[in-house]
Amino acid sequence: DVKVTQSSRYLVKRTGEKVFLECVQDMDHENMFWYRQDPGLGLRLIYFSYDVKMKEKGDIPEGYSVSREKKERFSLILESASTNQTSMYLCASSLQGWSPLHFGNGTRLTVT
Amino acid sequence: AQKITQTQPGMFVQEKEAVTLDCTYDTSDPSYGLFWYKQPSSGEMIFLIYQGSYDQQNATEGRYSLNFQKARKSANLVISASQLGDSAMYFCAMRETQGGSEKLVFGKGTKLTVNP
Numbered sequence: 001d002v003k004v005t006q007s008s009r010y011l012v013k014r015t016g017e018k019v020f021l022e023c024v025q026d027m028d029h030e031n032m033f034w035y036r037q038d039p040g041l042g043l044r045l046i047y048f049s050y051d052v053k054m055k056e057k058g059d060i061p062e063g064y065s066v067s068r069e070k071k072e073r074f075s076l077i078l079e080s081a082s083t084n085q086t087s088m089y090l091c092a093s094s095l096q097g098w099s100p101l102h103f104g105n106g107t108r109l110t111v112t
Numbered sequence: 113a114q115k116i117t118q119t120q121p122g123m124f125v126q127e128k129e130a131v132t133l134d135c136t137y138d139t140s141d142p143s144y145g146l147f148w149y150k151q152p153s154s155g156e157m158i159f160l161i162y163q164g165s166y167d168q169q170n171a172t173e174g175r176y177s178l179n180f181q182k183a184r185k186s187a188n189l190v191i192s193a194s195q196l197g198d199s200a201m202y203f204c205a206m207r208e209t210q211g212g213s214e215k216l217v218f219g220k221g222t223k224l225t226v227n228p
Binding site for chain 2: 033035042056058059088092098100102
């Protein structure tokens with residue numbers, strides 16, 4: 001079974017802090033994704049990566065950056081956390097092509 | 113413009129009955145993929161079913177089937193013989209190509225409640 005692991009289930013940070021959300025997958029998937037999920041808005045794509053050191057902006061990249069130095073690891077970075085970034089963050093991975101995404105359990109981030 | 117539209121914020125169904133969750137999509141790409149995911153209250157996203165734009169037949173997976181009407185750009189999920197454990201959020205999603213790579217765009221979801 002594919003396993004996508006997000007380092008934290010719950011995280012509380014202060015406004016202005018730099019925040020790192022880590023995601024690791026164990027199935028040698030090429031594609032990795034970061035989404036945020038908010039009530040009534042569904043899942044919105046922040047960034048995705050289709051190869052090591054490659055990244056593409058999703059629909060809401062503002063205020064975020066990403067890093068993919070190794071194939072199995074995809075990090076989401078909030079350079080200066082703000083209260084409007086309080087959300088559930090979901091990481092996912094997939095093979096290339098039309099294969100389904102496999103999701104981690106999510107990180108619920110609260111910025112105070 | 114919204115690419116995936118789920119018009120039903122909430123749906124209710126009696127146990128053992130069938131239910132249809134609506135999904136319409138918007139794309140000009142002839143090649144695309146449509147997915148349905150289930151998210152129980154525990155939060156994990158569970159892949160249910162996939163339909164490719166060139167597939168001639170509607171996809172089925174156990175109690176799940178996808179009513180794919182290409183001309184109408186709809187991909188409705190049908191759950192037969194509903195069970196209490198089917199109560200969850202359901203998301204429709206479309207795979208599309210951006211800059212030579214592929215991404216998945218989600219709708220806002222439908223909350224399904226199965227009543228005993």
